Amino acid sequence: MLKKTKPGVNRREFVKGTSSALVLAAASTVFPTFAIGAQAKVKLGVLLPFSGTYAKLGSHILDAMKMRIAQNGGKLGGRSVDYVVIDSEMKVKESTSRTNKLMQKEKADFLIGPVHSGIGMNMARMVKNKKVILVVPNAGANQITGQFCAPNIFRTSFTSWQTAFPAGKAMLKAGHKKVVLLYWNYAFGKQTATAFQESFLAGGGKIVADMPTPFPKTEFQSFFTKVAALKPDAVFTFYSGGGAIKFMKDYAAAGLQGKIPLWGTFLTEGTAKAAGSASEGIISTLHYSSELRNATNQKFKVDFKKASGDNADVFAIQGYDAGSLLIQGMQAVRGDTGAHKDLIMAMENSVIDSPRGEMSFSKSHNPIQNIYLREVRGGKNEVIGIAEKALADKAVGCKA
Amino acid sequence: MEPSFYFIQLLNGIQYGFLLFLVASGLTLVFGIMDVINLAHGSFYMLGAYLAYWLSGVFGSLFLGILLAIPLAVMLGWVVEKVAITHLYKRGHLDQVLLTYGLILIFDELQIILWGNDSHGVEVPSILSGSIPLTDIQVYPVYRLVVSLVCIMIAFCMYFIINNTKLGMTIRAGASNREMAQALGIDIQRLFSIVFSLGVALAAFSGMIAAPIDSLYPGMGENILIISLVVVVIGGIGSVKGAFVGAMIIGVSSIYGKVLFPDMASIVVYAMMAAILLWKPKGLFQAT
Secondary structure, three states, rough: OOOOOOOOOOOOOOOHHHHHHHHHHHHHOOOOOOOHHOOOEEEEEEEEEEOOHHHHHHHHHHHHHHHHHHOOOEOOOOEEEEEEEEEEOOOOEEEHHHHHHHHHHHHOOEEEOOOOOHHHHHHHHHHOOOOOOOEEEOOOOOHHOOOOOOOOOOEEOOHHHHHHHHHHHHHHHHOOOOOEEEEOOHHHHHHHHHHHHHHHOOOOOEEEEEEEEEEEEOOOOHHHHHHHHHHHOOEEEEOOHHHHHHHHHHHHHHHOOOOOOEEEOOOOOOOOOOOOOHOOOOEEEEOOOOOOOHHHHHHHHHHHHHOOOOOOOHHHHHHHHHHHHHHHHHHHHOOOOOOOHHHHHHHHHHEEOOOEEEEOOOOOOOEEEEEEEEEOOOEEEEEEEEEEEOOOOOOOOOOO | OOHHHHHHHHHHHHHHHHHHHHHHHHHHHHHHHHOOOOOHHHHHHHHHHHHHHHHHHHOOOOHHHHHHHHHHHHHHHHHHHOOOOHHHHHHHHHHHHHHHHHHHHHHHHHHHHOOOOOOEEOOOHHHOOOOEEEOOOOOHHHHHHHHHHHHHHHHHHHHHHHHHHHHHHHHHHHOOOHHHHHOOOHHHHHHHHHHHHHHHHHHHHHHHHHHOOOOOOHHHHHHHHHHHHHHHHOOOOOHHHHHHHHHHHHHHHHHHHHHHHHHHHHHHHHHHHHHHHHHHHOOOOOOO
């Protein structure tokens, strides 16, 4: 009876540029074929969250992508760009009709989105064998470039495997042989834990206790009591956002900080400052840190701050790199989205000068990238090493 | 595992049990005395937590926030009783369930409009942020002990009010025979307003003191509602004593369930309920 009701403002979809769509429709009846391809606007259908827990992620991705395209004169392959933006509200059910709207009604050339892995898998299934090209700027479910992989699906973010697999080796290297696992009990948390164990067990490590905690609850006291009783060498975790802040603070309040080292992936991303001293010394593996010293990142941080008013984070750079990928692909075909095969080929072969360091794409269209080892010092994720150089996802189940 | 581990987990369980008792006692009072099933009870818990979050943010102190939020909660209870609940006294339980379920939807939407559907945390006040060492590496946060103490105090107050005051006497009279109490000149309508407001205040207050322990997220009210219904049913509908015992049983068993059988954690509580109801179909204590 009491199924979780998640009331939200349903009609919060907002569509920009419908008027220009009408103009475009009118124009296309006048000029046939390729002529429009070069002159008409390129349409980017964006499905990202702009409300709710992940609202910031959506706006960071979109702001950074728009900024990258603006740096290119606001054009892709010589054509100006039309953005059609829909708020995903993180609702998996509604993502089908929303994706359809962008594909069929808006006839978008590219789909950009989503953040949520469940929506990501849904979109991946829907674009199979279609002309539209999907660029995923976050959703990290392995399957999107695994069993659902397709020529027209690209990802500029990560897979859960990529971020967690290097942590296993890194922890063994740091001398942590007996580890407790603590993670939110939902798809992404479980994938993270599995990927971690893959390298950790192979290297001779031992999981002392595997403790999934209910998602999105943040009452950790009884789990911390167990950690204290087990006295493992270290704890490996997956928590993110507001839950991560609470986790780090409670870990410190339970007296475990500094006594039993804490490791994670997204744990300290965008949360280190908010957690205050409770985040000091936490080590994480991720494909970016705002403290990376390369020139692209230095410039990106300044530009992004100017464009959005916010500090750069991993989500922003994923949006930025989605912009770079579109620019390179469209440059190669001079804006002719009709040259489907050539466009995909160009995108596949593009090498992106990303704030995270140089990045290319694997056969399954997921980034080949460095995974950095980061330690929180003074509220910042300082890079203390590279956990894995140029790591490609295994793309389990990808046959395309 | 060392014995201290079980002891500390027992502490965790009892602390959780106290909090559950605070929520469930309001529910069982309204149930037992007014014969109203109030599904919106969890929403008041949620509103209490968000009020504490909001007011402690505005005034920079959780104590001040709670102090201001309590009268607001009582007023809210009073208004809801006058506007909605009062029409339910002569109606069946199905109507009550429908109306109070509607209230859940309204309060959830209100919460999203006012505070967004982001999750939030509330800081533990700095004087209570210390901790007490228990073993060589485990410490126990002071705030959790304080929460338990506050719950014990409230439990005693309730016991005293119900058994030793005139208000308590009228409450008991109204519960055992409404018509007779009315015939003897007790203003039942007013009594019900008081009881309902008290129930709302208990739920909201639990939300306020729990805010720094848990975090605030949309739907938190439904979670606590379901577990408090379990407590009320185990304890015996309408019995405050039953709510206390039920809360302790559920608190301790759910904590042990979580750490000893993590795979079956969500079943443990319901299995416990099923076992108790098989043994005592009307709950452990019948309302008197």
